[in-house]
Amino acid sequence: MPTLSCITLVHTVGGREVTTIEGLRDHPLVHAFVRTDAVQCGFCTPGQVVSAAALVKANASPSQDEIRHAMSGNLCRCGTYPKIEEAIRTWQD
Numbered sequence: 443m444p445t446l447s448c449i450t451l452v453h454t455v456g457g458r459e460v461t462t463i464e465g466l467r468d469h470p471l472v473h474a475f476v477r478t479d480a481v482q483c484g485f486c487t488p489g490q491v492v493s494a495a496a497l498v499k500a501n502a503s504p505s506q507d508e509i510r511h512a513m514s515g516n517l518c519r520c521g522t523y524p525k526i527e528e529a530i531r532t533w534q535d
């Protein structure tokens with residue numbers, strides 16, 4: 443489950459496994475984001491990729507509505523939403 447690290451206290455994590463953007467370096471989604479030009483300034487990209495990775499782990503082929511629902515709250519000031527959705531739709535290509 444994606445969690446906002448900036449408001450998560452360490453003691454609430456306990457012994458659970460934590461995956462950060464660094465742990466997703468070799469995830470096919472990262473390559474899909476690059477391939478589809480879903481990255482402009484890159485400020486939002488780590489959060490977008492972490493959220494997208496959680497989505498495709500639970501549902502490898504999400505629908506457009508499922509993608510939009512799962513990614514809601516991840517703001518992109520550059521407005522790359524169509525490209526982000528394309529990256530998630532085609533992440534296995």
Ligand code: FES
Pocket residue numbers: 480481482483484485486487517518519520521522
């Ligand atoms: S790529 Fe710039 S804020 Fe999303």
